[in-house]
Amino acid sequence: MAKHVNIERRRQAIYGWLLLSPAMILLTAFAFYPSLATLWTSVFSRDTRRRPSEFVGTENYTDLFADPTFWKVVTNNLIYAGATIPLSIAIALVMALWANSKMPARSFVRTAYFTPTVLPMIAAANLWLFFYTPGLGVLDQIGSLFGLPTVNWLGQPETALWAVIIVTIWKEAGFFMIFYLAALQTIPEDLKEAADIEGTSRFTYTRRIVLPLLMPTTLFIMVNALINSVKLIDHLFILTKGGPNDASKLILYYIWEMAFAFFDAPQAAAMTIMILVVLGVVAGIKFTILDKRTHYQ
Amino acid sequence: MMQDAFVQLDGVAKRWNGQLGVEDISLSIPRGSFVALLGPSGCGKSTTLRLLSGLELADEGRIIIDGKDVTTAAPSERNLSMVFQSYALFPHLSVAENVIFGLKVRKVGAAERREKLHRALEITGLLGYEARKPGELSGGQRQRVALARAIVANQPLCLMDEPLSNLDAKLRASVRKDIKKLQVDLGITVIYVTHDQTEAMSMADIVVLMKDGRIQQVGAPESLYYRSANTFVAEFVGSPPMALIEGSALPGFERAAKIGLRAESLRLAEAGQGRLKCLVSECEFLGSETFVGLTHPAANGLTISMPGLQNIPTGEELEIDFADEDLHFFDADGNRTNHMKRVSA
Numbered sequence: 275m276a277k278h279v280n281i282e283r284r285r286q287a288i289y290g291w292l293l294l295s296p297a298m299i300l301l302t303a304f305a306f307y308p309s310l311a312t313l314w315t316s317v318f319s320r321d322t323r324r325r326p327s328e329f330v331g332t333e334n335y336t337d338l339f340a341d342p343t344f345w346k347v348v349t350n351n352l353i354y355a356g357a358t359i360p361l362s363i364a365i366a367l368v369m370a371l372w373a374n375s376k377m378p379a380r381s382f383v384r385t386a387y388f389t390p391t392v393l394p395m396i397a398a399a400n401l402w403l404f405f406y407t408p409g410l411g412v413l414d415q416i417g418s419l420f421g422l423p424t425v426n427w428l429g430q431p432e433t434a435l436w437a438v439i440i441v442t443i444w445k446e447a448g449f450f451m452i453f454y455l456a457a458l459q460t461i462p463e464d465l466k467e468a469a470d471i472e473g474t475s476r477f478t479y480t481r482r483i484v485l486p487l488l489m490p491t492t493l494f495i496m497v498n499a500l501i502n503s504v505k506l507i508d509h510l511f512i513l514t515k516g517g518p519n520d521a522s523k524l525i526l527y528y529i530w531e532m533a534f535a536f537f538d539a540p541q542a543a544a545m546t547i548m549i550l551v552v553l554g555v556v557a558g559i560k561f562t563i564l565d566k567r568t569h570y571q
Numbered sequence: 572m573m574q575d576a577f578v579q580l581d582g583v584a585k586r587w588n589g590q591l592g593v594e595d596i597s598l599s600i601p602r603g604s605f606v607a608l609l610g611p612s613g614c615g616k617s618t619t620l621r622l623l624s625g626l627e628l629a630d631e632g633r634i635i636i637d638g639k640d641v642t643t644a645a646p647s648e649r650n651l652s653m654v655f656q657s658y659a660l661f662p663h664l665s666v667a668e669n670v671i672f673g674l675k676v677r678k679v680g681a682a683e684r685r686e687k688l689h690r691a692l693e694i695t696g697l698l699g700y701e702a703r704k705p706g707e708l709s710g711g712q713r714q715r716v717a718l719a720r721a722i723v724a725n726q727p728l729c730l731m732d733e734p735l736s737n738l739d740a741k742l743r744a745s746v747r748k749d750i751k752k753l754q755v756d757l758g759i760t761v762i763y764v765t766h767d768q769t770e771a772m773s774m775a776d777i778v779v780l781m782k783d784g785r786i787q788q789v790g791a792p793e794s795l796y797y798r799s800a801n802t803f804v805a806e807f808v809g810s811p812p813m814a815l816i817e818g819s820a821l822p823g824f825e826r827a828a829k830i831g832l833r834a835e836s837l838r839l840a841e842a843g844q845g846r847l848k849c850l851v852s853e854c855e856f857l858g859s860e861t862f863v864g865l866t867h868p869a870a871n872g873l874t875i876s877m878p879g880l881q882n883i884p885t886g887e888e889l890e891i892d893f894a895d896e897d898l899h900f901f902d903a904d905g906n907r908t909n910h911m912k913r914v915s916a
Contacts, residue, residue: 467626468659472673472724473647482672486663 309550316543327540334544344545346520347528350435354524355503357439362446363495367488369447370454371480384455391449399512402441403428406513431521434514438522441509446502450495457491458484489568497557504549525549576635577602577760578623578728583632585618593618593784596632600762600777602727605754607775608764611807615784616764617732623762624730625649636728651728652721656736658713660705660720666692667701670719691723694753711742718750722757729754731763735770747774768808772796780804802905805831811862811874813899820869821846823913824898831899834862837875838892845890849873851883865889 316334321327338344373384390398405412408426417425427437461484469479507526510516516523516531525545533542576599585592593615600606608616621627623634625646634642641649660669670691674684692698695715705713714734721729734750735743751774754761765771771778772792780787780795780803788800799805805813811834818827840846849865861881865873875891883889900908 462657462659464655464657464659465661467624467646468653468655468661468720469672469676470626470646471624471651471653472676473645474673474676478676483661483663489663 312543312546315540316547318540320538320540334540338544343520347523347525350523351525354439358442358503359499362443362450362499365447366450366454369451370458374455374458387448387451390445395508396512398445399509406437428514431519434522438513442506453491453495457488461487493564493568497560579635581633583622583629585622585630591784603758603760604776605774606762606777607771608779609768609771610781612766614781616781620730620732620764624653650726651730652724652726654717654721654731654734656733658717660713660716662705665702665704666716669716670723673724687723691719694722695719710738728760733764800907802829802901812872814873815871817869827900827911828903829901832893834874834876836893836897840890840892842890845892847891849889851885851887851889854881854883856880
């Protein structure tokens with residue numbers, strides 16, 4: 275009897291491990307191991323022909339902190355995140371509320387909003403290049419109608435980062451809208467009716483009922499937007515290449531440059547580790563503190 | 572009668588691109604009454620309620636509430652509260668916040684809000700549940716929160732859209748009594764939608780029976796039961812419903828198209844003495860009595876109520892007897908006609 279129970283228990287354990295293994299193998303091979311390897315690389319010096327790699331501890335990190343370009347890139351990325359996250363979420367919400375209302379050509383509006391998401395980032399960047407090009411671009415053509423001077427949106431340090439930010443918002447908002455739209459459709463119609471009977475204004479209904487019920491979605495979108503603000507750099511390659519004078523350089527682009535243009539893998543690894551730590555901490559805060567204040571159905 | 576009507580509908584119609592909504596609804600509801608809109612699903616009873624609430628607007632006709640023409644008024648201008656079938660509670664708000672939501676919207680002061688909340692929760696027996704979310708309540712408790720929300724609004728008219736349909740049978744019976752008591756205590760007018768004729772008959776002062784978007788009969792429960800206006804009413808009201816017999820099957824009553832008979836009017840007869848010979852099709856034991864279903868080639872829905880437990884095998888022949896004065900007569904269109912005297916052949 276006891277033997278039978280033991281076999282059964284072992285069978286259950288094997289079954290459990292089998293279920294676990296695909297995710298474990300994939301995550302280990304493509305997430306855990308690379309992260310640890312990166313951490314390992316970041317504490318060694320650069321391997322050159324004259325000087326082989328040696329353990330340097332935190333030297334790569336202190337070098338980074340002393341690098342003014344690093345701070346410039348961090349500042350850029352903070353501005354980039356600070357602008358793209360709230361703006362794309364706000365625009366997504368407004369578009370979703372509108373696309374969810376009863377109106378003609380509703381599906382056309384939804385499709386139109388979603389189109390930027392379907393485009394590859396590189397294609398989108400080329401499209402925007404056509405908008406931004408000085409003299410020939412759509413923006414300048416419109417500007418010239420009103421007698422405004424030609425602006426090199428991507429070519430001057432004051433506007434380059436913002437031009438890049440606008441492309442990102444344009445790209446992301448439609449994607450986030452889909453999540454909001456899906457969430458809005460799970461809100462029962464009769465909640466609106468119950469509020470109508472009480473004489474609730476549309477604004478109050480949105481603020482007191484709709485927004486709280488959308489909180490889980492907002493949280494999810496915020497985490498995504500945050501990750502994207504670090505991850506989404508494809509358009510930099512087309513639009514500015516981080517220039518002029520690092521004005522639009524973001525941290526991931528800088529890591530790529532460090533690793534594949536300057537061939538300084540340890541520095542790139544050190545930056546990667548810092549990004550991982552920062553993203554991990556922020557995601558942790560969001561899912562613990564904000565989760566408590568969010569209503570899940 | 573028309574002057575003291577509290578709620579009045581005049582030839583109200585609502586259509587959805589050709590689809591049947593409601594047609595020619597005229598009703599006059601006195602203040603303080605309990606009105607049940609009764610009918611099978613799709614008969615337009617909920618539509619009528621939504622037209623009254625202002626959640627839908629009528630295509631034709633006029634709606635007057637408390638002397639004011641509200642045909643095109645917004646729901647909030649009609650001074651009414653509503654209890655939804657799904658309760659429509661705000662899932663992220665606590666019981667207390669759900670109940671006082673409307674008061675907050677109308678900018679009622681905090682002290683008054685607290686007092687009204689306490690009273691509404693006391694009436695509905697929800698004290699102590701203030702901080703719970705709807706998801707943490709049972710179906711019956713949620714239903715009472717919906718009632719509390721209607722009570723706290725303190726409106727003279729309360730619309731209820733099948734408020735008991737999501738409750739189990741036992742709870743339904745007790746909540747039914749609570750709602751009726753509440754209506755009497757608060758002196759409000761209640762318009763109550765249901766497909767359950769037991770609910771309508773037991774609670775309402777006035778029953779409005781509808782079918783295919785039209786009113787079939789309006790009246791007190793007993794008048795629907797004892798003087799059903801047509802065969803539809805006869806077959807919808809009562810448990811078991813009225814049996815209908817072809818006039819040609821009853822000697823002396825060949826002039827009537829259909830003849831109605833209630834279960835309690837049927838008596839068992841000695842063999843050879845009865846007026847109809849039937850076969851037993853089923854026995855439904857209810858404790859104090861047994862409904863014995865009978866089949867007869869010219870009759871529909873014949874049921875005889877017998878005391879206590881009866882176990883009559885299916886297919887056994889029974890003869891039944893009944894008095895002429897218990898018969899209901901309907902013409903070829905199914906409408907009620909005057910009582911007929913037996914014509915001897």
